[in-house]
Amino acid sequence: MSMAELQEAPPQATTATAPEPTMLEAVRAIADGPLRAAADATDRGTYPLDVLKRLGAAGAYAAHIGPGTEPGDYMAAIRAMTEVSRVCGASGFMVWCQQVCGLYLQQSGNPALTGARLAAHISGARLGATGMSNPMKSYAGIETLLLRAKPVAGGYRINGTLPWVSNLGVDHYAGVLAGVDSGDGVARELMFLLSCDAPGVELRDCPSFSAMEGTNTWAIRCTDVFVSADAVLADPAKPYIARIRGAFILLQTGFGLGVAQGAIDSMWRVEPQLGHVNRFLEDRPDDLQAELDALTTRIEGLCATPFSSDRDHLISVLDVRAHASELALRAAQSALLHAGARGYLLSSDVQRRVRESHFVAIVTPAIKHLRKEIARLSATEMPA
Numbered sequence: 001m002s003m004a005e006l007q008e009a010p011p012q013a014t015t016a017t018a019p020e021p022t023m024l025e026a027v028r029a030i031a032d033g034p035l036r037a038a039a040d041a042t043d044r045g046t047y048p049l050d051v052l053k054r055l056g057a058a059g060a061y062a063a064h065i066g067p068g069t070e071p072g073d074y075m076a077a078i079r080a081m082t083e084v085s086r087v088c089g090a091s092g093f094m095v096w097c098q099q100v101c102g103l104y105l106q107q108s109g110n111p112a113l114t115g116a117r118l119a120a121h122i123s124g125a126r127l128g129a130t131g132m133s134n135p136m137k138s139y140a141g142i143e144t145l146l147l148r149a150k151p152v153a154g155g156y157r158i159n160g161t162l163p164w165v166s167n168l169g170v171d172h173y174a175g176v177l178a179g180v181d182s183g184d185g186v187a188r189e190l191m192f193l194l195s196c197d198a199p200g201v202e203l204r205d206c207p208s209f210s211a212m213e214g215t216n217t218w219a220i221r222c223t224d225v226f227v228s229a230d231a232v233l234a235d236p237a238k239p240y241i242a243r244i245r246g247a248f249i250l251l252q253t254g255f256g257l258g259v260a261q262g263a264i265d266s267m268w269r270v271e272p273q274l275g276h277v278n279r280f281l282e283d284r285p286d287d288l289q290a291e292l293d294a295l296t297t298r299i300e301g302l303c304a305t306p307f308s309s310d311r312d313h314l315i316s317v318l319d320v321r322a323h324a325s326e327l328a329l330r331a332a333q334s335a336l337l338h339a340g341a342r343g344y345l346l347s348s349d350v351q352r353r354v355r356e357s358h359f360v361a362i363v364t365p366a367i368k369h370l371r372k373e374i375a376r377l378s379a380t381e382m383p384a
């Protein structure tokens with residue numbers, strides 16, 4: 001361009017507004033900034049309230065919630081959880097707690113729990129939890145129900161103790177399930193939203209864990225807690241659980257994918273100095289990345305029908321969840337071998353991730369529970 005042309009050219013806009021970041025970009029920025037700074041303290045016991053609120057404002061808890069009871073974008077929700085878990089597994093687990101509690105509210109169809117209440121939840125203005133390990137294990141025949149509901153005028157009275165529920169606080173709530181006493185046993189199940197500040201609710205300390213200490217995990221003890229229709233998620237609960245079960249498990253894969261991705265990231269970090277000797281190890285970062293990408297693609301396919309109750313779909317969901325656990329375990333272990341002593345320091349994210357990967361593998365549904373369910377569902381295919 002000549003000087004004359006330059007002088008004639010119209011002035012360029014100097015204040016062009018940058019496009020709004022997408023939800024995933026916003027989540028990534030939080031993960032790389034305040035979340036990374038808080039990860040060590042979260043591991044050791046500090047609840048990252050501010051980070052969890054910021055993630056809500058960025059839309060991390062809303063993507064999977066569609067209009068009415070329709071599913072939203074499950075893969076976007078899983079990717080958000082993956083980005084968080086990649087940096088801090090404890091926070092990634094709490095993203096799942098919040099997302100799955102949003103699913104409970106949405107699918108309840110209860111006007112008291114949808115509308116403004118759901119909106120406050122998925123924006124992160126209110127925080128919630130899930131106490132469904134015990135019911136999920138009860139449905140799989142692994143343990144018996146720990147909460148009991150007694151019908152009374154206008155609702156139910158709840159008694160019993162759930163031993164460990166994460167993401168709790170005085171003004172938080174949890175989706176839980178109780179067996180309804182019919183006088184001669186449990187007639188059906190009731191699922192409801194238990195408020196931590198309801199009369200008769202007591203949060204009790206858990207023993208120290210080897211990781212996830214900042215997840216605000218408590219035992220919830222209920223003594224004659226009154227539950228009215230306004231708090232009911234499902235009564236009876238069985239058909240509702242059948243509808244949401246696949247989505248509950250599928251969402252959780254983001255936790256395992258993220259812990260595995262964080263481990264792979266840490267392997268690449270030491271490659272310039274240690275690649276010459278690390279190349280003699282198994283589970284190298286490029287192999288693990290290829291496996292992780294293929295698993296992510298499989299999960300993306302399953303996200304098209306998150307509420308499907310088709311048996312083959314459910315078996316695939318259980319399988320990807322188990323694969324995510326196994327991959328997180330292998331990647332975290334291999335990352336430690338790649339890092340050597342620097343990964344054995346208490347301050348290292350590499351050893352923290354080993355402990356986080358153990359939790360991915362034992363939180364309900366644990367690998368053993370998943371394999372039991374896959375065997376049960378697969379057996380029903382065989383001729384009688």
Ligand SMILES: Cc1cc2nc3c(=O)[nH]c(=O)nc-3n(C[C@H](O)[C@H](O)[C@H](O)COP(=O)(O)OP(=O)(O)OC[C@H]3O[C@@H](n4cnc5c(N)ncnc54)[C@H](O)[C@@H]3O)c2cc1C
Pocket residue numbers: 097129130131132133134142143163164165166167209211212217362363364366
């Ligand atoms: C850090 C952490 C956070 C968790 N967060 C949640 C949550 O948010 N929501 C939720 O629903 N569940 C949560 N859980 C529970 C978890 O999902 C599993 O259900 C639980 O760890 C038990 O599974 P298990 O495979 O050990 O059970 P199993 O191996 O089948 O064990 C059988 C029973 O023994 C009990 N048990 C074993 N050891 C002990 C012990 N030392 N003290 C008391 N009881 C014991 C278990 O609770 C279980 O009921 C959390 C657990 C932990 C450790």
